[in-house]
Amino acid sequence: MKLAREIRLLTMRKLLETWRQPTWVFMGLTTPLLYLVLFAPVLRRLAGAPGFPRGHVLDVFLPGVLCLIAFGAGMGAGWGVIVELDSGVIERLRVTPVSRFALLMGSVLRDTAMFLLPALVVIAVAIPFDYHPNPGGTATLLALLCLLTAATSAWSAALGLKLREISSLAAVVTGLQLPLTLLAGILLPLTLAPGWLRGLAHTDPLYYTVEAARLLSTGTIANWTVGEGFLVTAGLTVLTLAWATAKYREAAS
Amino acid sequence: MTAAIVAHELRKTFAARRRQIEAVRGIDLRVSAGEVFAFLGPNGAGKTTTVRMLTTLLPIDSGTAFVAGVDVGRDPVAARRRIGLVGQRGGADLAATGRENLLLQGQLYGSDRATAERRAAELIELFALGEFVDRRAQTYSGGQRRRLELALGLMHNPRVLFLDEPTTGLDPHNRANLWEQIRTLRESGTTIFLTTHYLEEADALANRVAIVDHGRVVAEGTPAELKRELGSQRIRLTPKADGTPIEEIAASLRTLPLVEEAQPADGAIRLTVADGARVLPALLDRLRERRIELDSLTLAEPSLDDVFLAKTGRALRDTGDLEQAP
Known part of the structure; x- marks a missing residue:
């Protein structure tokens, strides 16, 4: 009860802060749309190529954008x-x-909200352009990705508390962001990749989330890959939340 | 009187690149309820580290600390309910308005919204925040922000308020204003523990002062006691150049009662005296008898430099402090 009240108060504080920076809200909404407008058309040519999963281009590409x-x-x-x-x-x-x-959950829940808002906009915009989301699958997909946002938010917060300097934080975060997203096959599925790369991808926790996301988007829910995705992502969320909470407990100097 | 803060043998050591830094090396404290207690010393003396231990922000390596009757190490959550802290960096949420800051602070301590609003109204009145309280804190001047931060520290009526360098970075006008407000708090009976590196500040506000250096308390007492004990006053006089040789004048003044020292220096004489108000008439009489005319004469209170020098054998400005605010 007390905890829920504190989380609500601190989440409201963060949401208000974001709401007062309209540039960020605007960028958060437009960047994903740019992927649809400027990148998705390229993929249309790839559809039907060997290794490219069957189905409509957006059905393959959009879950990746959501991730x-x-x-x-x-x-x-x-x-x-x-x-x-x-x-x-x-x-x-x-x-x-x-x-x-x-203290941690204020920013975690704000970030989760700031994922859901553009995600819903992107889904709504993509539907007229041949995207075929399955309602149950999409709802489950969004739940899975909320866990992912919570995990990255907690991880980033813990790193901020540990490093205490924007420059070090930027180096670590951007340094890891690229290999993590590339290895996960976020933009192009790894079915196109050579065997060694596909093997390496299994070391990337994000890979399991993305694989599950593609299946969920088509409505496949009761599936081992989906279960694996939930297991890895939820495990990661629990670990990062625990780590960041510990950092808030000790945050010294 | 009951004790608001009791600390015994507090210690804190930080590990930093291949060496250990003993920030606090066995500090004992006893602050009575209703007292304003100043912790005076240069930056790096261990003042902030001590405050951070007393306010549950840093684990205590060894020793015990009780604040408002609660063992800080054993029950930090209970301690947090009873204390307020205005840290060096202030802590106002700059994206929010002053009022939003105050209401959230009250609610985080468990007040319902109506209670928080009533308390906020009191503090807005006390610190004269009304003019700007509904603007976002990022638009505030340094003095306005400090007043808001002081109000934030008081939202839950803490039994003990910690102020870490409350006036650092403020201009003289705002510093005087803040002193006035801290005096008001003192009259209302709030126990205040403040750190400062300004002797004048400790002098103006505190009932009792502890001087800290290298993680230890080197002197403690009321400002008057400390001054009497540590710093005699300084008189500097410059005789007209054509008269009696300066060494001779110095030797003559040295024989006056209450004069501890009289040294010629660069055409002037520097005297250290126990009580300037009583020495001056005798000094002027002696100069008149000997028909010595003066170009200038100044009387100065002991500065923190003098106090520090007397207690540690080092000058305060030689402590190699890079952080010190201008």
Whole structure:
């Protein structure tokens, strides 16, 4: 009860902060649409090529874009953490009796909301252009990707609390972002990739999320790959939330 | 009087690249309820580290600390309910308005919205925030922001308020304003623990002062006691150049009562005296008897430099502090 109230208050604070930066809201909505407008047409030529999964181009491509939005929505959390370390906000909140988990969840839930909003817009926009989402599958897909956003948001926040410097944080986050997303086959499915690359992809937790996302989008829910995706993503979410909460508990200096 | 803060043998060591930094090396404290207690020392003396341990932000390596009757190490959550902290970096949420900051702070301490609104209204009145409280905090001047931050620290009526370098970075006008507000708090009975590296600040606000250096308390007492004990006053006088040789004048002044020292320096004489107000008439009489005319004469209170020098053998400005705000 007390925890739920604290989480609600702190999430409202973060949502209000985002709402007051309309540029970010605008960018968050337009960037995914750019993928649809500027990249999806290229893929149309690929459809039917050997190795390209069967089905409509957008049915393959769009779940990947949704994964990218989910991944990107959480990545920025660490920047906010460092800004609030510098202005003393985090220190002030840490002196209150508020649960450290609630301190973390404010930005995690804000980021989750900032994933859902553009994701719904992209889905709505894509439908007239030959995207065929399955309602049950899509709802499950969005639930899976909320877990992914929560995991990246907590991970980024924990890194911010650990590194305390924008430049170090940027180096780590952007350094990992590219290999993680490429290996996961986010934009082009890895069925096009040579065997060694497909093998390597199994070391990337995001790979399992993306694989599950493609199946879910077509309505396949009761499936081992989907289960695997949920297991890996939820496991990752639990681990990163625990790590970030521990960082809020100790955040020194 | 009951004790608001009792600390015994507090210690904190940080590990930094291949060496250990002992930030706090056995600090004992006893602050009575209703008292304003100043922790005075240069940056790097261990003031902030001590405050962070007392306010549950840093784990205590060894020793014990009780704040408002609660063992800080054993029950940090109970301690947090009873204390407020205005840290060096302030902590106002700049994207929110002052009022939003205050209401959230109150609600995070468990107040319902109506109670938080009533308390916020009191503090808006007390700190004269009304003019700007509904604007976003990022538009505030330094002084306005500091007042909001002080109000934030008081939203839940803490029994003990910690102020870490409350006036660093403020201009003299805002500093004077803030002093006035801290005095108001003192009169209302809030126990205040403040850190500062300004002797004048400790002098103006505190009932009691502890001087810290290298993680230890080197002197403690009321400002008057400390000044009497540590810093005699300084008199600097410059005789007209054509008269009696300066060494001779210095030797003559040295024999006056309450004069501890009289040294010639660069055509002037520097005196260290126990009580300037009583020495000056005798000093002027002596100069008149000997028909010595003066170009200038100044009387100065002991500065933190003098106090620090007397207690540590080092000058404050030689402590190699790069962080110190201008």
